[in-house]
Amino acid sequence: xTSPVLKASQLTKRFGEFTAVxxxxxxxxxxxxxxxxxxxxxxxxxxxxxxxxxxxxxxGSIEVFGLNLSTSRETILQQVNFSSTYIAMxxxxxxxxxxxxxxxxxxxxxxxxxxxxVVKKLEMDEFRHKVTRKLSSGQMTRLTLAKAFLTEPRIxxxxxxxxxxDPDIAYKIRSxxxxxxxxxxxxxxxxxxNMREMEEMSDRIIFLQRGRLVAEGTAQAIVxxxxxxxxxxxxxxxxxxxxxxxx
Amino acid sequence: xxxxxxxxxxxxxxxxxxxxxxxxMEIFYWPFLDLVIWGFITLYLARYQTQVPGFVTFFLGxxxxxxxLFRAQQGITITFLEELWARNLMNLFASPLKPSExxxxxxxxxxxxxxxxxxxxxxxxxxxxxxxxxxxxxxxLPFVLNLVVTGWIIGVFTTSLIMRFGQEAExxxxxxxxxxxxxxxxxxxxxxxxxxxxxxxxxxPAAHIFEGMRVVLSTGExxxxxxxxxxxxxxxxxxxxxxxxxxxxxxxxxxxxxxxVGE
Numbered sequence: 001x002t003s004p005v006l007k008a009s010q011l012t013k014r015f016g017e018f019t020a021v022x023x024x025x026x027x028x029x030x031x032x033x034x035x036x037x038x039x040x041x042x043x044x045x046x047x048x049x050x051x052x053x054x055x056x057x058x059x060g061s062i063e064v065f066g067l068n069l070s071t072s073r074e075t076i077l078q079q080v081n082f083s084s085t086y087i088a089m090x091x092x093x094x095x096x097x098x099x100x101x102x103x104x105x106x107x108x109x110x111x112x113x114x115x116x117x118v119v120k121k122l123e124m125d126e127f128r129h130k131v132t133r134k135l136s137s138g139q140m141t142r143l144t145l146a147k148a149f150l151t152e153p154r155i156x157x158x159x160x161x162x163x164x165x166d167p168d169i170a171y172k173i174r175s176x177x178x179x180x181x182x183x184x185x186x187x188x189x190x191x192x193x194n195m196r197e198m199e200e201m202s203d204r205i206i207f208l209q210r211g212r213l214v215a216e217g218t219a220q221a222i223v224x225x226x227x228x229x230x231x232x233x234x235x236x237x238x239x240x241x242x243x244x245x246x247x
Numbered sequence: 248x249x250x251x252x253x254x255x256x257x258x259x260x261x262x263x264x265x266x267x268x269x270x271x272m273e274i275f276y277w278p279f280l281d282l283v284i285w286g287f288i289t290l291y292l293a294r295y296q297t298q299v300p301g302f303v304t305f306f307l308g309x310x311x312x313x314x315x316l317f318r319a320q321q322g323i324t325i326t327f328l329e330e331l332w333a334r335n336l337m338n339l340f341a342s343p344l345k346p347s348e349x350x351x352x353x354x355x356x357x358x359x360x361x362x363x364x365x366x367x368x369x370x371x372x373x374x375x376x377x378x379x380x381x382x383x384x385x386x387x388l389p390f391v392l393n394l395v396v397t398g399w400i401i402g403v404f405t406t407s408l409i410m411r412f413g414q415e416a417e418x419x420x421x422x423x424x425x426x427x428x429x430x431x432x433x434x435x436x437x438x439x440x441x442x443x444x445x446x447x448x449x450x451x452p453a454a455h456i457f458e459g460m461r462v463v464l465s466t467g468e469x470x471x472x473x474x475x476x477x478x479x480x481x482x483x484x485x486x487x488x489x490x491x492x493x494x495x496x497x498x499x500x501x502x503x504x505x506x507x508v509g510e
Contacts, residue, residue, distance in 0.1 A: 015503060049506055052341040056500045077343045088334040090259065097262045104255030105342050131266075147338070 003066065004029050005155055005187045006051070011060035013046050013211075020046040022211040023060070028155065031185040033177070035192070035202030035219075037231075039239035042208040044191050048157050051189070052082060064155065078106065083148040084159035085141055091133035095124065095143055098132060099150055106151040118146045121176060123169075137164040145173065149180070156188045162197065174201060195232040205231075209238045248351065252344050256352035260326055273325075278314050278364045282371050285310045290376070304464050306434060307378045309457060311368045313433045315391055316453055317424055318364045319398025320405070322357025323350075324420040327406045331414065337506055346496050350489065353406075354399055361395055386463050389474055390456050396481040397453045401427060403488045407495040413508050432457050452480040 004027035013021040021043040028034045038044050049055040051062060053073050062069040064076040089098045096115065103111040119128050122142045127135060135143065141164050148156055158177075162170035174197070180186045192198050198205060199219040207215035207222060215222045219231050226234045264270050289306040330336050339349065372378040381387065405423045409416045430444060431453035440448055448454040455477040459470030499505040 054506050055503045074343045090333040090335050093262050101259040107251050
C-alpha cells in the first residue's frame with residue numbers, strides 16, 4: 001500500500017475553553033479525493049486552516065509528503081494549494097494580474113503559457129482582462145480555482161468549490177477535478193454541503209461533528225453505518241444532534 | 248529568502264498603482280500640500296524670527312526629512328493594510344511566502360515610496376522656496392537611510408499591532424508615527440525638552456538624526472556622534488521589532504487571528 005500524502009494524527013485545536021477540533025486523525029492517499037463533511041461549527045474550516053499552516057494545532061501532528069508541517073512549511077506549501085468560495089483575491093487587479101502574482105509567488109516557470117492553459121481549462125477567456133471586483137460570484141470562484149490549479153499542486157484543499165457556480169460550470173469543474181486526479185495523481189480534500197456532489201466526487205468521506213471524527217469510509221459505508229437511505233439523511237441526523245445543547 | 252517571492256509581492260502592489268488615482272495622490276498630493284503649508288508658515292515666521300540662523304533651512308530641511316520617515320513607515324503599514332483590505336492575507340500566509348519575505352517586500356515598497364516623495368518634495372522646495380535640500384551635503388545620505396530604518400521600525404511595530412488587534416487598530420497606521428514626532432525633535436533641538444522627556448528622546452534614533460541635521464546646518468561640523476547613536480539604536484530596535492513581528496505571527500496563528508484579521 002502506498003504511503004499517504006497527508007497524515008493528520010490526533011489533531012486538536014482549543015481556543016480557550018472551546019475545543020474546535022478534538023483528536024482528529026485521518027490520511028489522504030495519492031490521487032484520492034477525500035470528502036470532509038460536517039455541519040456548521042463541526043471543525044472543518046479549522047481543520048483546513050491547520051493543514052494550511054494558518055492555525056497552529058494545540059496538539060497532534062500534520063505530516064505532508066512525509067514531512068512535518070511545523071518544520072517544513074515552505075517545502076510543503078510549495079506543493080499544496082487551496083480554493084474556497086469564501087476567500088477573496090485582490091479586487092483592484094485584473095484576473096490575469098492576479099494569476100501572474102500567484103505564479104511568481106510559487107516560482108512557476110513558463111508563466112504566460114501556464115496562465116493560458118489554466119484560463120482555457122476553466123473557460124475564463126472572456127474575463128481574463130477584467131478587474132477582479134467586477135467579476136460575478138461564479139467567475140470569482142473560477143479565478144480562485146485557477147489560482148489553485150496554476151501552481152500544479154500535489155494536494156488541493158477545496159472548500160465548497162462549486163457553491164456559487166451554475167450547474168453547467170459546476171459539472172465542468174467536477175469533471176476537470178476528476179481528470180486532474182487521473183492525469184496527475186492530484187490528491188484532493190473536498191468539502192461541500194451538496195451531498196449528491198460529495199457522493200459523486202469522494203472516494204472516501206470523513207464526517208466531523210462538534211470537532212470529533214464520527215465516521216469514516218466510502219459514502220455507501222457511512223450510509224449503512226447510520227442505517228439511513230442516503231448521505232443527506234446522515235448529514236441531517238448529525239447536524240440536528242449538533243444543534244442539541246450539550247449537557 | 249527567495250527573491251522571486253519578494254518581487255511577486257512588490258509586483259502585486261505596483262499593479263495597484265496602475266489604475267488607482269487615490270494611491271498616486273497619496274504619493275504626490277499630501278507631501279506637496281505639506282510642503283506648501285509648512286513652507287509658507289516658515290517664510291512667515293522667518294520674517295519675525297531672526298535669532299535662529301538659517302531658519303528656513305532648518306524648517307524645510309526638517310520637514311522633508313520628517314516626511315521621508317513618515318512615508319517609510321507608511322510604506323510598510325499601508326502595504327500590509329492593502330492585503331488586509333483585499334482579504335488576501337490568507338492567500339499569502341497559506342503560500343510558501345515567509346514572514347521575512349513579506350517584510351522584505353514591504354520594505355522595498357517603502358523605499359520606492361520614500362524615493363518618489365523625496366523627488367516631489369525636493370523639487371517643490373526648490374521651485375517654490377528656492378530651497379535646495381542638498382544643502383545638507385553628503386550627510387543627507389546617512390540621515391535619510393537612518394530615517395528610513397526608523398520608519399520601518401515604527402511601521403513593523405504598527406503592523407504587528409494591527410495584526411494582533413485587527414482592523415479596529417487600523418487608525419494606528421496614520422497616528423502611531425505622530426506619537427514619535429514630539430520626541431523626534433524635528434523642528435526644535437532636544438535641549439528644549441523637559442528632562443524626563445529628554446531621556447525618552449535619546450532612545451529615539453530619529454531625534455539624533457534631526458540633531459545631526461542641525462549640527463551640519465549651523466556649524467558645518469561632522470555629526471558623527473549623532474550618527475553613531477542613530478545607527479546603534481536603529482540596529483537594536485530593528486532586531487527587536489522584527490522579533491516582535493515574528494512573535495505576533497506565532498501568537499495570531501495560535502489564536503486563529505491570522506485568518507480573521509480582516510473581518
